[in-house]
Amino acid sequence: xxxxxxxxxxxxxxxxxxxxxxxxxxxxxxxxxxxxxxxxxxxxxxxxxxxxxxxxxxxxxxxxxxxxxxxxxxxxxxxxxxxxxxxxxxxxxxxxxxxxxxxxxxxxxxxxxxxxxxxxxxxxxxxxxxxxxxxxxxxxxxxxxxxxxxxxxxxxxxxxxxxxxxxxxxxxxxxxxxxxxxxxxxxxxxxxxxxxxxxxxxxxxxxxxxxxxxxxxxxxxxxxxxxxxxxxxxxxxxxxxxxxxxxxxxxxxxxxxxxxxxxxxxxxxxxxxxxxxxxxxxxxxxxxxxxxxxxxxxxxxxxxxxxxxxxx
Numbered sequence: 001x002x003x004x005x006x007x008x009x010x011x012x013x014x015x016x017x018x019x020x021x022x023x024x025x026x027x028x029x030x031x032x033x034x035x036x037x038x039x040x041x042x043x044x045x046x047x048x049x050x051x052x053x054x055x056x057x058x059x060x061x062x063x064x065x066x067x068x069x070x071x072x073x074x075x076x077x078x079x080x081x082x083x084x085x086x087x088x089x090x091x092x093x094x095x096x097x098x099x100x101x102x103x104x105x106x107x108x109x110x111x112x113x114x115x116x117x118x119x120x121x122x123x124x125x126x127x128x129x130x131x132x133x134x135x136x137x138x139x140x141x142x143x144x145x146x147x148x149x150x151x152x153x154x155x156x157x158x159x160x161x162x163x164x165x166x167x168x169x170x171x172x173x174x175x176x177x178x179x180x181x182x183x184x185x186x187x188x189x190x191x192x193x194x195x196x197x198x199x200x201x202x203x204x205x206x207x208x209x210x211x212x213x214x215x216x217x218x219x220x221x222x223x224x225x226x227x228x229x230x231x232x233x234x235x236x237x238x239x240x241x242x243x244x245x246x247x248x249x250x251x252x253x254x255x256x257x258x259x260x261x262x263x264x265x266x267x268x269x270x271x272x273x274x275x276x277x278x279x280x281x282x283x284x285x286x287x288x289x290x291x292x293x294x295x296x297x298x299x300x301x302x303x304x305x306x307x308x309x310x311x312x
Contacts, residue, residue, distance in 0.1 A: 003262050005293045008283070009043035012290040014076075014084050016230065017058035017125070018283045019066070020275025020310045026283050028292060029055040029068065032076055032084060036066065036101055039292055049106040051099060054090070057125035057230065057271075060306040061157045062132045066101040067111070069123035069136055083288045085268075089143040096120035096138060098155065112155060115162045121148045125175045125230050128305045132157060133202060135165070135184060137172040152186055154203025163203045169195075169214040174230035174271075178237055178254065179302050185239050186216065187228035193221040194228065194241060194252055219256040230271040233302045235279065242270045242284070249284065265293065274301020275310035 013032035020026050024041040027048065036048040036055060054071040061067050073090030097113040097120060113120055126136040133156050140148030152166035152175065166172075166186070174187040184197040184205060195216035197205035207215030222228070222243070228250075229242035237254045247267035251259040268288035275281050279300040284293045303311050 003295050003297075005265055005284075005295055007043075008041075008292040008294050009039050009045060010289070010291045011045070012037065012285075012292065014086075014287045015285040015290060015292060016056060016271045016287060017068075018271055018273040018285055018292065019058055019060060020273050020281070020283055021308055022310055024275075026273075026275070026292060027058065027066065028285060029058050031056055031071075031074065031287075034073070036068065047106075048103060049101045049108055051101070051108050053093075053097070054122075055099075056123065057136070059126045059128055059134065059304070060308045061100075061128055061134070062306055063157065064103070064307055065157075066103055067126060067128075067134060067157065068099045068101060069126050070097045070099055071122040071124060071139070072096045072141070084290065085288060089141045093141070096123045096141075098123055098126075098136065100157070111157070111159055112162050115153060115164055118164075120153075121150075124173050127175050127177055129177060130181050130305045131202070132305075133161075135175050135177070135203075137175045137186060139171050139173055139189070152184075161203075165203050165205055166197065166214055166216070169216075173228060174241060176231045176233050176239060179233065179235065183254070185219070185231065185233075187231055187241050189227050189229065189244070191221065192226045192228045192243070194219045194239065219254075220250075220252045220258060222250065229269075232272045232274055232282075234274075234297075235300045235302045237302075238299070240272050240282070242272055244268055244270070249282070260298075262295070265289075265291075279303065279310060279312050 013030040015028040017029040057069040149168035155162040171189040227244035231241040248264040282297040
């Protein structure tokens, strides 16, 4: 199936974490620039907040504020043709963190930078559940000959609780919930594997025994050299995962079948969210070339648990 990709705007500095709002605008992070940006339906860009470090994933909470996974920063390399890519941990990196952004004033508040005395390394993606708490991935950091093992956390937005739900897990990136909030999905970048976990309590999942390396059930794994990024869920339960190197969106059923693949305009199709009339528009970030794209999607997306994002 061939889809028509429309450019909403360009000139972004490694955009990710799209959030489609009810007024038709889309909020994205610009990781290289260290900021949160709001894009109008006509493509005009407005700075929402300057965070520094590496704002990576973002979501609106039930309080209407924006919660950001900040990975602490990367080093960058720009190719001769202008293509931007990540080449390691920033020289001024200190720690990863979860931050709250007031969308009206741009004020930034630190919410979490550690869990049980262990510093967050590289928070990447975030999703809120219907109770108002949120799950987030920590991809870790790669530096020199070393690479941190990743984790998945659960936290409350009032700062009263953060717990490690899954550890270890290799380069966890995207995180999403099934429409009934009973299943947690986590994608691994370097293995191009999608894992599922049954949720049994606040920040608690069922852990399968060995040989599962992380307690999850392997839902799907891609062949060859492909890499998974972030994801969004359709109303029917399909999981749509940004797929790097091949460049596009993999659509995987809750049963683990590859339903379809949609080729994108570049190899760094990183993040996807749903909005528009009937939740039938997919907004996709093309990070290497700094663009936000819109695509008429074959099926409606699943609404998120907050007061500001798009609804059918």
